[in-house]
Amino acid sequence: MTKPEVVAAILWLSLTAYAVLAGADFGGGLWDLLAIGPRAADQRQAIAEAMGPVWEANHVWLIFMIVGLFTAFPSTFGILALALYLPLTIAMTGIVLRGAAFAFRGHAQEAAGPLSPWGAIFGAASSITPFFLGTAAAAVVSGSIKVTGGRLASDFTAGWATPYGGLVGAFAVAICAYLAATYL
Template sequence: MSLPSLPYIVISIIWFALIAYAAFGGADFGAGIWDLLAVGSQKEHQHQLIDRALGPVWETNHVWLVFLVVGLFSGFPVPFAAIATVLFIPLTLALIGSVLRGSAFIFRTHGLHAQKPAFRVWSRVFSLSSLITPFFLGLSAAAVAGGQIRVGHGPNVTDLGSLWLTPFALTIGAMSVMLCATLAAIYLTVEATNNSEHDLAEAFRIRGLISGAVMALLGLLGLWLSLSAAPLLWHGMLNHAWPLVIATMLIGICAAGTLFFRYYLLARFFIVLETAFLLGSWGVSQVPYLVPPDVTVESSAGAPSTLLLLVIGVSIGLCIILPSIWFLFYIFKVKGGVRLFERSAS
């Protein structure tokens, strides 16, 4: 068995950053979605739980987005330029949503609870921007996977919607929103249980089950649409990624089952694993293409010296960042005496 080439090592690092951003940053966006849907007598308590859950760690998750963008720009400049040009509109909207979300969260969290009108305004900005960013990121990913972005066939021009407002792209965009909502709901059940707020945990448990079911339906619809909308992705899945797709479905069932029976820590483990397998199966299905059907991983990679320096720099950075992030989460999130197989009280 041959060793992976340098371009595939770099793209694997980039894909790892994508998975980490989806698993951790996605939960932050999902929390904004549930903040928008907070209703009833527990509304204020839900706002407070979301603030406590996000407060210490939300900005940390942008580290993975930096890894992703810098890695793609440095290692694969031609496809990066093509994607950034053709999908300029949805990617810009996603960026605006990310900026507004972070700003609104800070403004609404620090000192605004006493000023109800300002709190409501910034809460709406926080929630709506949390919907915008995952939707347009998922939509952009579907546009790339669809094989309609042509590279090397004349100058790249910003697309006004014919590539990224298709039924397939809209379905994957909605699925991305539901994935974030499911991640957040499961994370918040753990957070509420750790704080002995069992009523809140039960509320988010039900929301997690509902959003997870909707995500699964959208995933099946996306698979069906990919048969015609993303044929290269479909055939790649059948040829060499079908075990990952089956594993993703089974892991999703495990996540739903453990959440249903209130094994919240196990549910959190399985939803993170499902996110990793979901994105991993997309990446493997698309091999050897980076931007199908014209750009492969090997043909679009930068100079070997650049890739080698990138791998070295990222390796050094991860040696610093991973222990630091672990320590941050350990300080703010880890509770003593909680076991993985412990069933939470209803």
């Protein structure tokens, strides 16, 4: 294997680790949002206890992959950053909102009870983030991102804002819910 192939394999492994480990966390947020009935508080507590020690550490894999892609394949990084600017920005905003809501919800439960708005933000961000990461993946694998002369030749909605992108995004949310259900 050549050096670029070795680096690409390492980046692929880090992306896979992020998808599996953070996917279970995102799914936990979805289950937290959907928890109803007399056992809802117990379910939310179990999710918080399972996620609490590791939820932020999972993003290290994403950071490693982004920095590795930027360092090893800067032109590819630039093209993907331009082509997928909107879905990746929404996903990163979801990650930030999700983290803030998870932290603030723990402090707000004493004042507002288990139905604080932070719980809703946590659940919504846990659904939006994998959806838009899925649409970005759909754009890459569909071949809709066109490059001519080393420059992006397709528009900013190519691939991800399509029915296929929506289906892959929905499938990503479903996979995260499944991973969380298996983990919990």
